[in-house]
Amino acid sequence: MVDCLFCKIIAGTIPSSKVYEDEQTYAFADINPQAPTHVLIVPRKHIASLDHAAPEDIAALGHLHTVAADIARGQGLANGYRTVINTGEDGGQTVDHLHVHLLGGRSLHWPPG
Numbered sequence: 401m402v403d404c405l406f407c408k409i410i411a412g413t414i415p416s417s418k419v420y421e422d423e424q425t426y427a428f429a430d431i432n433p434q435a436p437t438h439v440l441i442v443p444r445k446h447i448a449s450l451d452h453a454a455p456e457d458i459a460a461l462g463h464l465h466t467v468a469a470d471i472a473r474g475q476g477l478a479n480g481y482r483t484v485i486n487t488g489e490d491g492g493q494t495v496d497h498l499h500v501h502l503l504g505g506r507s508l509h510w511p512p513g
């Protein structure tokens with residue numbers, strides 16, 4: 401098995417604050433929130449980054465985003481929110497297990513810098 405922080409969170413060997421789960425997906429609160437709502441939505445399958453996603457992962461990638469929208473609705477983010485996937489070093493990725501950030505609850509700046 402890959403030595404991966406998010407795989408350990410999904411397996412429950414590292415604790416997390418669960419927001420949502422289903423057969424394909426696990427979502428939990430970011431430990432260092434950058435907005436009043438900051439949730440990480442991850443596939444249970446270990447995919448190192450978006451750059452490592454294969455054609456067989458297309459449905460899972462779509463599912464992550466509809467789950468993000470469901471969570472945003474559930475958290476009352478009617479005024480809007482942002483979903484982000486950081487990829488690789490220049491993209492700011494620090495955990496090598498593909499994840500969608502859901503950020504909301506404040507006005508977010510653009511460009512992100």
Ligand code: 5GP
Binds near residue numbers: 496
């Ligand atoms: P990235 O920088 O790879 O796009 O995002 C990784 C995210 O994982 C960061 O926002 C960081 O705060 C979060 N994170 C890192 N370690 C942990 C942890 O142990 N638990 C939780 N809940 N979030 C973590």
Ligand code: ZN
Binds near residue numbers: 402407447
């Ligand atoms: Zn992993």
